[in-house]
Amino acid sequence: MIIGVLKEIKPNEYRVAATPTAVKELTRRGHEVYVENNAGVGSGFSDEEYKEAGAKIADCDTVYDKADLIYKVKEIFPEEYKYMKKDKILFTYIHSNAHREMTEALLASGITSIAYEDVDDKNGKFPLLIPMSELAGKGGFLAALHFMQAVHGGKGMLLANVAGVETPTVTIIGAGASGMGAAELATAFGNRVNILDVSIEGLKAAKDKLPPNASLLFSNRANLEKCLKETDVLINCILWDKTRKDHLVYKEDLKLMKPGSMIVDVACDDEGAIETCRSTTHDDPIYEVEGITHYCVDNIPSAFARTASTTLANATLPYVIQIADKGLKQALKDNKYLRRGLTTYEGKLTLLETAVKHDIPFVSPDDIVKEF
Ligand SMILES: NC(=O)c1ccc[n+]([C@@H]2O[C@H](COP(=O)([O-])OP(=O)(O)OC[C@H]3O[C@@H](n4cnc5c(N)ncnc54)[C@H](O)[C@@H]3O)[C@@H](O)[C@H]2O)c1
Known part of the structure; x- marks a missing residue:
């Protein structure tokens, strides 16, 4: 799978989704990783370090264009809507509940999006929020x-x-x-x-x-x-x-x-x-x-961007590996906790609280997976 790591555009957001260590793990497993120029600079990771870990460094358009899986930290801003496409996967904090316009843009694009904040675990905790x-x-x-x-x-x-x-x-x-x-x-x-x-x-x-x-x-x-x-x-x-x-x-x-x-x-x-x-x-x-x-x-953690990026990447990487190694459908089938984070799938809203809040029709992620 091709994974794209983007530079965050939210003001004062210095975190990056993947550290060079995370990139190395993905490239070692045979995946291709594109990292946007200077994506890690705010967290103290240079393009050189990403290159050494096996990434290709490219501009924003290229990273979005190449990526099957868009690996990010923050939600999607209007300037980024044009990059959301069907057949791509977005894995990031989404907070669709708080961003109606963005949710509509994700639905209109047909992209599959999975929200970090809604992935839970067997204890009902949220492993991608806790760090x-x-x-x-x-x-x-x-x-x-x-x-x-x-x-x-x-x-x-x-x-x-x-x-x-x-x-x-x-x-x-x-x-x-x-x-x-x-x-x-x-x-x-x-x-x-x-x-x-x-x-x-x-x-x-x-x-x-x-x-x-x-x-x-x-x-x-x-x-x-x-x-x-x-x-x-x-x-x-x-x-x-x-x-x-x-x-x-x-x-x-x-x-x-x-x-x-x-x-x-x-x-x-x-x-x-x-x-x-x-x-x-x-x-x-x-x-x-x-x-x-x-x-x-x-966004207090952004002040400690290097620590935050490292602890976040430690938490998210196992899920990226599951999606990249098995493919989206198998990963969603096998992991019900990852499935809980599914927010949009081919134009359908699959997160109940957002559907209720914004009065948008809801399709259960379990029903989506039954069709695979
Ligand atoms: N500002 C930031 O940068 C930032 C960053 C991360 C998380 N947060 C936010 O911090 C909040 C807490 O996150 P968390 O991961 O610690 O949550 P958590 O679920 O781990 O802990 C919340 C605690 O609040 C307790 N609680 C609920 N009602 C209470 C009450 N009336 N009186 C006293 N305690 C009560 C719960 O029992 C629980 O122990 C969330 O809203 C989260 O979004 C903010």
């Missing part, structure tokens, strides 16, 4: 470390345990992949760390993994209010139900917090768990409401 969540949680804590500094407009507090000084309090809501990433760093720096979750199992697992400076609390209004009053940094890592109209932290609640404290919204749902959250960018990451600094960058 990015861990980085987002860790990056969220590091952003707090940065923006709490006086030289960056903060109240000049070092988020660490310093002898003779009251230890800062970091509260993390959600003990999943991103919450645990944030907790790992926040506890390692010696902070007092509160972690709230509605899952007792999740809290138990967190307790086993974290040092004693982490307190595990059930997430309810009373515990949240108590934490808000004592916290210096609140990190929101909840997987929020997008249909919910309420919030956990209301604008009014910011008055409970100490002046100059900070909210890092890793989950980053506009007016989601944190009512005052609106997504920000790496160029303009923070804003203030009621004296509380908000950091709501929606």
